[in-house]
Amino acid sequence: MRAVKVCTSVLAGFLAINTLSARQQTAPPSAVDEGRQLFIDNCGVCHGPDGDSVPGVDLGHGKFKRASSYDNLVEIIRDGVPGTAMPAFSEYLKDLEMRTIIAYLRLMAATAYSTSAPGDPVRGKAIFEGKGDCLNCHRVKDKGSRLGPDLTEIGTVRRMIELERSLLEPNAEILFQNRLVRLVTRDGITITGRLLNQDTFSVQLIDSKERLHSLEKSSLNEYAFIDRSPMPTYRDKLNPRELADLVSYLVSLKGIGGQ
Numbered sequence: 001m002r003a004v005k006v007c008t009s010v011l012a013g014f015l016a017i018n019t020l021s022a023r024q025q026t027a028p029p030s031a032v033d034e035g036r037q038l039f040i041d042n043c044g045v046c047h048g049p050d051g052d053s054v055p056g057v058d059l060g061h062g063k064f065k066r067a068s069s070y071d072n073l074v075e076i077i078r079d080g081v082p083g084t085a086m087p088a089f090s091e092y093l094k095d096l097e098m099r100t101i102i103a104y105l106r107l108m109a110a111t112a113y114s115t116s117a118p119g120d121p122v123r124g125k126a127i128f129e130g131k132g133d134c135l136n137c138h139r140v141k142d143k144g145s146r147l148g149p150d151l152t153e154i155g156t157v158r159r160m161i162e163l164e165r166s167l168l169e170p171n172a173e174i175l176f177q178n179r180l181v182r183l184v185t186r187d188g189i190t191i192t193g194r195l196l197n198q199d200t201f202s203v204q205l206i207d208s209k210e211r212l213h214s215l216e217k218s219s220l221n222e223y224a225f226i227d228r229s230p231m232p233t234y235r236d237k238l239n240p241r242e243l244a245d246l247v248s249y250l251v252s253l254k255g256i257g258g259q
């Protein structure tokens with residue numbers, strides 16, 4: 001199954017980055033990160049990042065149709081639901097991985113989004129492209145900048161509550177692939193940008209002017225991740241209504257074929 005491979009390569013990339021330098025302070029992948037990644041890679045395509053995309057099934061709120069408890073879930077994941085689209089994962093996931101996913105589902109239920117009024121994605125788009133200035137740093141399809149992560153598919157990989165948190169507390173949680181790095185060359189030139197790729201000898205990044213840099217690691221004096229997000233908080237810039245609209249717009253971004 002392709003999805004499982006994606007996950008291991010993400011983790012492998014993570015480990016590679018972690019062993020790179022003692023100076024950068026990346027936390028090792030936690031069980032939560034692992035559970036989230038396993039869920040997104042294996043289940044997200046049908047159940048969605050919030051676990052509520054299959055009609056009548058709401059995995060993110062601890063309310064189940066067939067399962068009577070979380071213990072039951074392992075069996076459902078292992079064997080699937082015969083006669084429905086729910087596949088059996090016994091060949092694709094280890095027991096421990098299934099339990100990690102279930103732990104993540106429990107966490108989702110404990111941190112479920114509680115907004116009562118859903119926003120309006122059309123108004124959200126106007127805020128994204130106007131008042132929010134999001135295109136200065138982000139790209140959606142062929143519009144915007146590449147400094148921050150491309151958001152074209154953000155609605156397929158992030159829960160609503162995570163999107164809201166990104167806007168209110170950008171520093172709370174930064175995904176490792178989104179972190180900015182700061183390099184200082186032997187000649188004293190400082191370059192800040194988003195890490196695109198690296199191997200044992202070289203590193204490639206893109207800076208805020210969208211210039212691509214490729215450098216030999218041996219030519220660097222300093223190489224460190226930046227812990228503060230360059231993204232401003234929108235806590236005081238947007239009212240709750242605007243925030244809900246913006247989050248609805250982000251949720252609607254499901255890739256090139258999407259809205």
Ligand code: HEC
Nearest residue numbers: 042043046054057064065066067076077081084085086087
């Ligand atoms: C190809 C689409 C698909 C994938 C991939 C998928 N599911 Fe499902 N899943 C479904 C469908 C459809 C149902 C509803 C079955 C039914 O009608 O009861 C379902 C039902 C379930 C249920 C029962 C829900 C309840 O209310 O009792 C659980 C639990 C579940 N899925 C977990 C998972 C997990 C965990 C993964 C990833 C490891 C996963 N599913 C991957 C389509 C999928």
Ligand code: HEC
Nearest residue numbers: 132133134136137147148149166170174175178229230231
């Ligand atoms: C000054 C540049 C800048 C601006 C302006 C900005 N962002 Fe960001 N944003 C970033 C960077 C860099 C990251 C990646 C690091 C992080 O997660 O904080 C990010 C992360 C995010 C994420 C998390 C992405 C993920 O993969 O989880 C979302 C969602 C997001 N921004 C949405 C927005 C929206 C919506 C706006 C406009 C209201 C906006 N950003 C404005 C730079 C910016």
